[in-house]
Amino acid sequence: MAVQEEDFEPVFVISVAAELAEMHPQTLRQYDRLGIVTPQRQGGRHRRYSRRDVELLREVQRLSKEGVSLAGIKRVMELEHQVSALQSRVRELSRELEQERMLRADDTRVFAAGRQGEVVAARRGTRVRASRAVVLWRPGS
The missing domain is CATH 1.10.1660.10 (Multidrug-efflux Transporter Regulator; Chain: A; Domain 2)
Known part of the structure; x- marks a missing residue:
């Protein structure tokens, strides 16, 4: 009601x-x-x-x-x-x-952790330069 x-x-x-x-x-x-x-x-x-x-x-x-x-x-x-x-x-x-x-439908970003633990933002489809970086992603995106 x-x-x-x-x-x-x-x-x-x-x-x-x-x-x-x-x-x-x-x-x-x-x-x-x-x-x-x-x-x-x-x-x-x-x-x-x-x-x-x-x-x-x-x-x-x-x-x-x-x-x-x-x-x-x-x-x-x-x-x-x-x-x-x-x-x-x-x-x-x-x-x-x-x-x-x-x-922000067209402005989706991926975030990664750099070597020092900092958060690094990257455009979808690009790679983070640091080889030991952990990339966080959303399934289904």
Whole structure:
């Protein structure tokens, strides 16, 4: 399921969010104090929950029913957030790498280690002068 931008818009007051998550409003306040699900604030004081927050509250409820402690739930959610951020970064780096490969499709280089251990760049199809150099290559290129 793709996450939409509007899923993060703070639209629900605490009573509506509690009803949607099938919880008591005081439970939502406790989760906010513990940092498990932190809604945005309107006017500095009034909590506003997004659709994503309601989904998180349902996930907290599911984990709690399975016997996971609140501290455990908080840690699980932190790890899920971290995994999500890392996956996003991998996608970003993959796009950058693909763009770089497309830009340099004709400019492929081979790298070798010289006698002193230095890295020597050479064009594909050329030989490194030092006879003891180790040439690194990519299979399939």
